[in-house]
Amino acid sequence: AQKVTQAQTEISVVEKEDVTLDCVYETRDTTYYLFWYKQPPSGELVFLIRRNSFDEQNEISGRYSWNFQKSTSSFNFTITASQVVDSAVYFCALSAPNSGYSTLTFGKGTMLLVSP
Amino acid sequence: EADIYQTPRYLVIGTGKKITLECSQTMGHDKMYWYQQDPGMELHLIHYSYGVNSTEKGDLSSESTVSRIRTEHFPLTLESARPSHTSQYLCASSESAQFYNEQFFGPGTRLTVL
Numbered sequence: 001a002q003k004v005t006q007a008q009t010e011i012s013v014v015e016k017e018d019v020t021l022d023c024v025y026e027t028r029d030t031t032y033y034l035f036w037y038k039q040p041p042s043g044e045l046v047f048l049i050r051r052n053s054f055d056e057q058n059e060i061s062g063r064y065s066w067n068f069q070k071s072t073s074s075f076n077f078t079i080t081a082s083q084v085v086d087s088a089v090y091f092c093a094l095s096a097p098n099s100g101y102s103t104l105t106f107g108k109g110t111m112l113l114v115s116p
Numbered sequence: 117e118a119d120i121y122q123t124p125r126y127l128v129i130g131t132g133k134k135i136t137l138e139c140s141q142t143m144g145h146d147k148m149y150w151y152q153q154d155p156g157m158e159l160h161l162i163h164y165s166y167g168v169n170s171t172e173k174g175d176l177s178s179e180s181t182v183s184r185i186r187t188e189h190f191p192l193t194l195e196s197a198r199p200s201h202t203s204q205y206l207c208a209s210s211e212s213a214q215f216y217n218e219q220f221f222g223p224g225t226r227l228t229v230l
Contacts, residue, residue: 033216043204045221052216089157095216103149103164103174104219109157 002027004094006107013082014115021077021110023092029053032096034075035104036066039089051075082114119143122207122222129197130230137192137225139207146212148190149219152176153204165190197229 003026013019025034036048049059051068059066063080079086089111093104120141129135141148150163151174161174165184179201180194190209194201206224210217 035218037221043206043224043226045206045208045219047218047220050216050218091159103161106159109159111157 002094002096002105004092004105004107006090006092006110008110009108010111010113012113012115015084016081017114018078018080019082019112019114021079021090021092021112023075023077023107025073025075025092025094027094027096029096032094034068035093035095036075036077037091037093039091039109041088045091048077079112082112084114084116087112087114120207120209120220120222122205122225124225125223126226126228128228128230131196131198133197133229135194135197135227137205137207137227139190139192139222140188141190141209141220141222142188143209143211143220144187145209145220146187147210147217148184149208149210150174150180150182150190150192151206151208152178153206153224155203159206163192197227199229201227202229203227 005024032053034051037045039045065078067076089109091109092107095104123138146167148165151159152162153159160176162176162178163182165171171182180192182192204224204226207222208219210219
């Protein structure tokens with residue numbers, strides 16, 4: 001069975017602070033994909049990144065960076081110099097062959113509140 | 117850029133009414149999904165489809181039904197709405213059945229049943 005755990009339900013920071021959102025996953029598959037989505041107050045989930053299980057390189061995109069560590073089954077997401085517009089719910093998700101074709105297993109989400 | 121649409125965005129109805137939530141995508145994606153999002157934010161897959169004339173139930177049991185007569189259209193129907201159906205409903209699509217494809221989401225329908 002697949003499982004994604006986002007232990008942080010809610011995080012509050014002040015603008016310009018760095019913040020890391022944790023994601024821990026479980027799967028028996030050796031090939032799998034990990035995703036992060038952002039859900040702003042408008043409601044739709046916005047795709048941020050996809051990472052496959054064979055690529056452990058960290059990725060940086062502007063103020064966003066992702067740290068993938070297979071040894072600890074974690075795929076953490078860091079926002080540098082947070083801004084008010086970063087306020088949203090962030091979901092980590094896992095997709096693997098045994099979970100059904102293209103069916104995502106989502107974590108419960110972390111609500112990030114960035115205050116001015 | 118994802119092109120997936122949901123109507124209505126907001127719906128308030130009385131108990132016992134039949135409702136249909138619309139979802140359309142213009143990307144030609146084979147696979148489509150319906151999720152129910154509870155107030156605690158958690159997403160639950162309730163239905164999905166591999167393509168035309170294919171529908172499957174998801175992880176969470178739901179009293180709703182779906183149909184897939186056209187590739188671009190995946191409506192969800194509640195025959196008799198109840199207050200327990202109050203939730204946010206999100207539609208999504210992905211290019212194919214491959215597990216590595218990301219899903220693209222619509223803006224959601226927030227349903228309130230009085």
